[in-house]
Amino acid sequence: MNTLTEENYLKALFNLAGENGETNVNDLSRHLGIKMPTVTSMMKRLAEKKLVHYESYKPIRLTEKGKKEAGLIVRKHRLTEMYLVEKMGFGWEEVHDIAEQIEHIQSPVFFDKMDQLLGFPKLDPHGAVIPDKNGKLAWIAYLRLSDCRPGDTVRLCAVVHGASDFLRFLNNRGIRLGLRIKIKSVETFDASMVLAYENRTETLGATACERLLVEKIK
């Protein structure tokens, strides 16, 4: 079994891995708020345990084993977020920090029960895919709202980096998953977008638009 700390490194590796599945010490260090030398030594430990491929000065990749274990932690995290929202009445902006702790609970029956009570959900409250019981993550290729054009009509499917301040920002503007949004215009100088939805019009900055994942409605 892995320590709580090792689990956090695994999850970070899982979340930071881009398309090529690679990360580096520096990103890991900043993402975890842990100094680089500490990360280096942990990478050696995880390599010993066959959880990562690691060679000095090279990019880091999870092994299949590591990917599975990380995926299962992410599964527990997202299942928990879903449970907190659906069964306990929390808002989507409140659940991250709680799930961050509950994801480390060692009890298969506990998470199986959540899964069952939720009806085996595929997505968490932020639209992220919940890995399956083997830790496998099904990828869905959404568009970023910032990549759409004036005139497009889209449906909001997910938010990336669901930090609570961003989610409260969305709450304040009545923006939630499933919302149908029409792009009225895009400012050329700062890429902010004027959006129409539910009889209202709002302007969103580029940063916000990059974090909203959508699909086009024909």
Add this chain to the structure above:
Amino acid sequence: MNTLTEENYLKALFNLAGENGETNVNDLSRHLGIKMPTVTSMMKRLAEKKLVHYESYKPIRLTEKGKKEAGLIVRKHRLTEMYLVEKMGFGWEEVHDIAEQIEHIQSPVFFDKMDQLLGFPKLDPHGAVIPDKNGKLAWIAYLRLSDCRPGDTVRLCAVVHGASDFLRFLNNRGIRLGLRIKIKSVETFDASMVLAYENRTETLGATACERLLVEKIK
């Protein structure tokens, strides 16, 4: 804030404290499965933090501060057990180990929500009192079944040391909280009791009878 380990020591001190509120290094050591020297050094740490009264070779007592913090952990444990049984459908024999982990979650809103969804319960699924939001535990003076006599009729109110094997033993005999039990007879040689309840008759050994807390029905 206290570490996870410190929390476990506090809880052990809380649970082991008898009427006089005292414990000793040896009991703590055995209860936690940790060697005595380790316990001694932790007592020094907790004393530094004003959580226990500790002097070499003397019995150990929680301070008021320690008692409060310990009570709040026990509160989280028992609320969780209640939630797992009432809202998630677990059996009373399944919940201890899960609650043992969830009790360390740092999130007041999470436990407040449980409390509210449960309707502010006073007792956990094993009949133990849930400490209030100040960590204060209301004592209820039950009788042990083993202290009753043939002819007495009692109601089962709580079980002590609710280990899962004991609880499964009770499940197998249809024994649960609230059950009305009549004592038919007591064997003199081993103190086992013949009990009648719900149209059945069962013989329970002395160990089991000591762990069943009851109140007399006139």
Add this chain to the structure above:
DNA sequence: CTACAAAGTTAGATGACTCTAACAAAATAA
């Protein structure tokens, strides 16, 4: 009252996880 047993403490070591300071390699810019 002595001797033995039980309980408790001290000393010293280990592993996990973290840090800072100093050095080395790789990437980038001039």
Add this chain to the structure above:
DNA sequence: TTATTTTGTTAGAGTCATCTAACTTTGTAG
């Protein structure tokens, strides 16, 4: 291609939580 910046590693130290071995204090049984 050399100099500079960024990234990464080594070395050494500290804290937390644990252990074993050796010693001390307290309690108890003859």
